[in-house]
Amino acid sequence: MSLLSLEGISKRFGGLQAVSDVSFSVDQGSIKALIGPNGAGKTTLFNLISGVLPPDSGTITFNGTKVQGLMPHQVASRGMARTFQHIRLFPKMTVLENIMIGRHIHSKAGFVAGMLSLPFTWNEEKQIRGKSLEVLNFLGIAEFASAEAASLAYGQQRIVELGRALACEPKLLLLDEPAAGLNMRETAEMGRLIARIRDTGITVLIVEHDMSLVMNISDEIIVLSYGRKIADDKPLAIQKNQEVIRVYLGEEDA
Template sequence: MSVNNPTLLQLNEVSRFFGGLAALREVSFEVSAGVICGLIGPNGAGKTTLLNVLSGLQPVSSGTITLDNKTLTGLKPHQIAALGIGRTFQNIRLFNELSVLENVMVGHHLKQRGSLLETILHLPRSTRAERATRTEAQELLQRLNMESLAKKSAGALSYGDQRRVEIARALALEPRVLLLDEPAAGMNSHETEQLSNFLLELKSNGLTLLIIEHDMDLIMRISNKVVVLSFGRKLADGSPEEVRNDPKVIEAYLGDEAA
């Protein structure tokens, strides 16, 4: 799965402290454009904290983060999202009472220029934007082969389909990099296989993905690169094969799974 694409996302000695505790300590790595990068490590290794600093939910204590040579360090979450970083979370955060189409439209609304007052008063610009948002959401669902779900209530979907809808909503912001936090958590084998194909299709369309995942079979199968964290530090990075055979990784994390 080696690729020679240009670097898109770069972390340089990124640290994040909570009081005297280092959740991340001098973490450096690069992610090329159009690849899947897996992020693994034991519980408490700093994986979710890393996604939080990448998306601006938590500030970096030291170090720098760049996206296509633009500095993200110090920016607010909405500014980082506007530059092209999308995010999903461990817990699914859909509006269960809304349809799938409406949930995806919420993602599109976040990039609209119209004000809430314009929307409430149904002013012309808001009405045009609403129609455009609906059309864009429908087209996105079609591209993702999810149009059959458009009218269904999000709360009535299977767990796997809810995950796909959450990813679709994040894609409505048209990110260049999508951060996924344990997307396969709670899925059965069939749902995991569907997710795998879905993520590979997104990559084939040019999206860059950084994925936290505890399903080692999934992450080693779909990733071009794997980064291993342990106690807030980068333990290793490289191809799935290189990481799987790294003695430090085997000792600290993979254990029998690497045998």
């Protein structure tokens, strides 16, 4: 069963057709990767799915409902969480507080309840904190809970950003280049982590440049080139696909 499906999605920026007529679907419980050379439209596609940009045409169906045209926070509250290519943590908050933000959609105290510190908010806060600590333990970074997010090493910040998205308990996790800036060891660790996340039942859509990571963990791979989908298949088939080798792998191997 597909959790997310795109039908004929197109997006134009002035004279540039960033994404043209892209359709694909992501199966529940799978890891799907989105690859392609620089400027292929991968991040634009991500922004279209997560509601940052509205598509010019086409439909995006998530968990049975149309989500195109919704605001990012509305898409997020329907069970889609994302990370960013350039880390976007809340720098002056602690690691734990960053993760706690991920619980926002699962709690409901408003301005008045917060100001009056109504009794139901105490319970809610306890749950937010408890769930967030669970996430920190799952990721093995509980020791940094009270450190300021900006003070962490780059690789650890990536993990915290992932944790913040996990705290949303999403149905679909969008990862925008999670291995960017990581060394080989950290990349391998990130791969194992993503596979573990999939094993908890979360569907993952990942944009990534690192081929070792993509080929290892993906169930299926989509290849984009100049905004068009040129392949959508299992990793082994992608490696043998002549057009993919020509536009993408070929250029790098040459």
